[in-house]
Amino acid sequence: MSRLAKDPASECWLVELERPDDFDAWRDKARIFVQAGVAPASIVWSEPGASGELFGGGRAGLPLPAPDAPIVRANRRFVSLARNAALHSDPQRFALLYRVLWRLQASPRLMEDKADLDVRRLEELDKNVRRDSHKMHAFVRFREVEDAQGERYVAWFEPEHHILRANAGFFVRRFANMKWSILTPRGSLHWDCETVSEGPPAERSDAPDGDPTEDLWRKYYASIFNPARLKVGSMLSEMPKKYWKNMPEAELIPDLIAGAQRREAQMVAAGALDFEDRPESLAAIARAIEGCRKCPIGALNNQGVMGEGPQGAPLMIVGEQPGDQEDQQGRPFVGPAGQLLDVHLAKAGIDRSAAYVTNTVKHFKYVQRGKRRIHQSPSAREIDTCRWWIESERAIVQPRLVLAMGASAARGVLGKTVSITKARGTPITLEDGSELWITAHPSYLLRLEGEARDRQSELFDADLAAVKTRLDEMSC
Amino acid sequence: MGAPSIIERLGILADAAKYDASCASSGTAKRNSKGSAKGIGSTEGMGICHAYAPDGRCISLLKILLTNHCIFDCHYCVNRKSSNVRRARFTPQEVVDLTLSFYRRNYIEGLFLSSGIIKSSNHTMEQLVETARILREEHDFRGYIHLKTIPEADPELVHQAGLYADRVSINVELPTDSGLTRLAPDKDARQIEGAMGKVKNDVIEAKDARKRFRNAPRFAPAGQSTQMIVGADAATDADIVGKASRLYDNFRLRRVYYSAFSPIPDASAVLPLKRPPLIREHRLYQSDWLMRFYGYKPGEVMQATEADGNLPLDIDPKLAWALKFRERFPVDLNCASREEMLRVPGLGVKAVNKILASRRHRTLRLDDVALLTQSITKVRPFICTVDWRPVMLTDRADLRALLAPKQEQFELFTA
Ligand code: SF4
Numbered sequence: 001m002s003r004l005a006k007d008p009a010s011e012c013w014l015v016e017l018e019r020p021d022d023f024d025a026w027r028d029k030a031r032i033f034v035q036a037g038v039a040p041a042s043i044v045w046s047e048p049g050a051s052g053e054l055f056g057g058g059r060a061g062l063p064l065p066a067p068d069a070p071i072v073r074a075n076r077r078f079v080s081l082a083r084n085a086a087l088h089s090d091p092q093r094f095a096l097l098y099r100v101l102w103r104l105q106a107s108p109r110l111m112e113d114k115a116d117l118d119v120r121r122l123e124e125l126d127k128n129v130r131r132d133s134h135k136m137h138a139f140v141r142f143r144e145v146e147d148a149q150g151e152r153y154v155a156w157f158e159p160e161h162h163i164l165r166a167n168a169g170f171f172v173r174r175f176a177n178m179k180w181s182i183l184t185p186r187g188s189l190h191w192d193c194e195t196v197s198e199g200p201p202a203e204r205s206d207a208p209d210g211d212p213t214e215d216l217w218r219k220y221y222a223s224i225f226n227p228a229r230l231k232v233g234s235m236l237s238e239m240p241k242k243y244w245k246n247m248p249e250a251e252l253i254p255d256l257i258a259g260a261q262r263r264e265a266q267m268v269a270a271g272a273l274d275f276e277d278r279p280e281s282l283a284a285i286a287r288a289i290e291g292c293r294k295c296p297i298g299a300l301n302n303q304g305v306m307g308e309g310p311q312g313a314p315l316m317i318v319g320e321q322p323g324d325q326e327d328q329q330g331r332p333f334v335g336p337a338g339q340l341l342d343v344h345l346a347k348a349g350i351d352r353s354a355a356y357v358t359n360t361v362k363h364f365k366y367v368q369r370g371k372r373r374i375h376q377s378p379s380a381r382e383i384d385t386c387r388w389w390i391e392s393e394r395a396i397v398q399p400r401l402v403l404a405m406g407a408s409a410a411r412g413v414l415g416k417t418v419s420i421t422k423a424r425g426t427p428i429t430l431e432d433g434s435e436l437w438i439t440a441h442p443s444y445l446l447r448l449e450g451e452a453r454d455r456q457s458e459l460f461d462a463d464l465a466a467v468k469t470r471l472d473e474m475s476c
Numbered sequence: 477m478g479a480p481s482i483i484e485r486l487g488i489l490a491d492a493a494k495y496d497a498s499c500a501s502s503g504t505a506k507r508n509s510k511g512s513a514k515g516i517g518s519t520e521g522m523g524i525c526h527a528y529a530p531d532g533r534c535i536s537l538l539k540i541l542l543t544n545h546c547i548f549d550c551h552y553c554v555n556r557k558s559s560n561v562r563r564a565r566f567t568p569q570e571v572v573d574l575t576l577s578f579y580r581r582n583y584i585e586g587l588f589l590s591s592g593i594i595k596s597s598n599h600t601m602e603q604l605v606e607t608a609r610i611l612r613e614e615h616d617f618r619g620y621i622h623l624k625t626i627p628e629a630d631p632e633l634v635h636q637a638g639l640y641a642d643r644v645s646i647n648v649e650l651p652t653d654s655g656l657t658r659l660a661p662d663k664d665a666r667q668i669e670g671a672m673g674k675v676k677n678d679v680i681e682a683k684d685a686r687k688r689f690r691n692a693p694r695f696a697p698a699g700q701s702t703q704m705i706v707g708a709d710a711a712t713d714a715d716i717v718g719k720a721s722r723l724y725d726n727f728r729l730r731r732v733y734y735s736a737f738s739p740i741p742d743a744s745a746v747l748p749l750k751r752p753p754l755i756r757e758h759r760l761y762q763s764d765w766l767m768r769f770y771g772y773k774p775g776e777v778m779q780a781t782e783a784d785g786n787l788p789l790d791i792d793p794k795l796a797w798a799l800k801f802r803e804r805f806p807v808d809l810n811c812a813s814r815e816e817m818l819r820v821p822g823l824g825v826k827a828v829n830k831i832l833a834s835r836r837h838r839t840l841r842l843d844d845v846a847l848l849t850q851s852i853t854k855v856r857p858f859i860c861t862v863d864w865r866p867v868m869l870t871d872r873a874d875l876r877a878l879l880a881p882k883q884e885q886f887e888l889f890t891a
Contacts, residue, residue, distance in 0.1 A: 112834070113837045115834050213578070219483050225531050229533075
């Protein structure tokens with residue numbers, strides 16, 4: 001500094017660069033300035049477009065290096081960073097490059113000092129430029145156009161820094177046999193399969209407008225996205241909005257996000273059990289319960305047992321769960337309890353084949369004892385899980401009267417536990433207008449003996465008779 | 477009803493591919509089309525993500541299935557035989573045309589092709605190979621190709637795939653053999669690993685051959701990878717990390733991808749009711765990083781798991797490990813080895829490199845470290861510098877609570 005104070009004539013040098021991205025020109029000049037001992041504060045670097053007068057009348061031209069000036073040193077790390085940083089749009093970049101170059105002469109290992117502010121800024125510029133170049137490689141979208149010379153691919157892109165020329169090679173290597181142009185507000189590049197030529201800055205309207213392939217691409221973009229995993233933040237950090245306007249797929253983003261949130265909300269509203277839409281036919285239910293593992297019973301070695309009977313049956317009879325024989329035959333009420341039920345139904349004058357007969361829980365719950373499978377009662381949770389299927393069956397069969405046999409069946413239909421003793425004999429009207437009648441389960445009768453069994457059988461018959469009467473009333 | 481149009485089928489077959497986690501197009505041989513008579517495409521080592529989907533994942537390849545018809549019935553798979561999804565199929569030529577027209581517009585880096593199994597494993601594999609063949613031989617396509625191979629297919633076909641593709645992958649599907657038996661009854665763990673072993677040998681042989689003959693054909697220069705579904709069975713993170721590290725060792729995999737089981741339409745009900753939190757998948761990827769870049773042994777990652785065998789969800793595995801081994805801290809940044817510094821929660825590989833470079837020039841103070849790291853608050857409790865020494869870590873029972881990131885708000889999107 002003191003040297004300059006003694007020599008006011010050399011106070012300030014003005015260096016005008018012809019191109020904003022011309023690192024080599026900067027380097028040639030910078031070398032001379034260093035050799036002439038001109039300190040960083042005494043040079044104003046200006047690029048085309050910036051007016052030199054702004055800085056006051058600095059001296060143009062180049063200083064004369066001292067005859068004994070040592071050669072200028074810069075390590076490879078500096079050169080590679082500087083070459084890239086020179087493409088940055090920061091007007092101060094060349095000054096920074098020069099300052100670091102200047103300091104490198106005295107401290108050759110400066111680049112290693114990552115805590116140094118100049119070094120950090122240089123690295124930052126380099127990083128921004130690399131990122132911008134990377135985004136250009138990624139986000140340039142060509143559109144196909146036909147002209148007199150055949151097909152040509154044209155893209156419009158808005159880089160943040162002076163990276164266009166530096167990245168020509170990438171596109172040449174990739175699209176060597178394709179005629180293409182990349183138009184930007186900072187200039188344009190054209191490739192005719194042999195040479196690259198440069199053109200003036202372009203406007204968006206110079207680029208073509210659409211390409212039918214974009215519909216396919218948008219379809220792909222919308223379909224490959226998994227709405228169950230919305231992560232908008234990470235998308236935005238990699239694909240900032242400023243790039244969106246030139247990417248045909250980006251217009252879909254708001255709707256994709258809104259749609260995903262809606263679907264997520266629906267799932268939450270549907271509660272913990274995210275069953276799919278209700279099956280539309282009994283056959284579909286049969287298929288679905290075969291693979292159903294919504295509760296642990298389904299994972300036992302057993303098969304789903306579907307209800308049986310005509311769709312539209314006025315009476316639906318609901319038991320507890322399939323037993324060993326039902327599981328083996330895949331049909332409801334074929335074991336001992338089913339046989340007993342048949343006897344009582346006949347007595348009451350109810351035609352089983354006109355009724356729809358099913359179970360609360362669709363799979364056989366058991367524990368294995370040696371070769372035998374011992375029946376286990378389903379838990380309330382299992383019953384509640386399996387309700388989905390009973391409800392689906394009811395929705396399709398649409399019985400006018402539902403006869404629930406046993407506490408499990410009552411819970412399966414009502415969704416809450418009721419006492420058989422209290423509930424039997426009085427119908428409960430269900431939401432869809434049908435009536436629920438509750439009685440004991442025939443297997444309960446099977447477990448009793450003697451007088452107790454007789455008494456319960458009578459009660460059971462009485463319930464069935466009442467059901468029969470009610471059914472007759474309903475049918476006329 | 478006529479046959480669905482290309483665009484409809486693209487929708488169906490891309491939709492069917494979206495559960496696959498792998499997307500990367502990196503790590504292959506450098507190629508370009510300059511000087512070739514009709515070729516198109518290039519690879520420059522690092523793959524490029526051409527777009528990002530709102531699920532945060534990058535789109536670098538046209539990832540589709542050749543068909544989503546399948547003769548298998550794997551419960552976690554949306555394409556299983558018993559599922560009700562709409563079916564569609566492409567011919568190899570149609571996939572080729574799509575790939576090229578997307579590639580020319582710079583939408584993608586290449587193709588990632590997988591398929592449901594139709595007719596037979598061999599038939600399916602032939603179709604996959606044929607697609608890659610047309611691209612490479614008829615169009616001299618020099619972009620990236622990833623083929624998902626069918627383990628049951630004839631090894632010769634898998635070998636062919638590796639000659640055309642940059643990368644081949646074979647899904648192990650589930651972390652445990654019992655999970656596989658239950659959820660993918662048609663698949664066989666031994667066969668899958670057998671196929672991986674074969675690919676590994678092919679890769680090694682081709683590399684050897686290239687050392688001796690310049691023109692020996694390349695075989696899957698980007699190596700092989702695999703994918704495991706997380707959260708569909710009861711496997712713990714410790715099981716999963718163990719499985720992954722065995723796979724890395726035995727088959728020299730480039731990557732193991734984790735795909736959090738996500739609710740699929742028409743889900744088979746053997747699957748759990750809820751999807752596992754995505755964060756679990758994230759933690760597994762973090763643990764993968766620890767092993768690949770930070771020198772953690774699989775056993776050490778497992779030490780970071782909690783009593784139930786799973787990695788904690790509220791903090792990352794590195795922090796979890798550090799909290800369990802507090803006696804290893806604080807690390808003095810002015811003299812510690814690289815390995816020791818890599819164990820400090822919050823210090824990444826880059827930061828450690830910067831610290832190593834800078835400390836040759838100055839004795840680091842806390843302010844210097846703050847300039848070199850992302851977040852000094854995270855790092856501070858685990859390090860010392862000339863002007864800083866944390867209170868004894870062991871004294872602070874609440875350290876975990878202090879360091880766990882605050883529950884983030886649901887990101888609301890304003891478009
Ligand atoms: S018992 Fe019912 S809920 Fe449980 S698995 Fe079988 S059908 Fe599904």
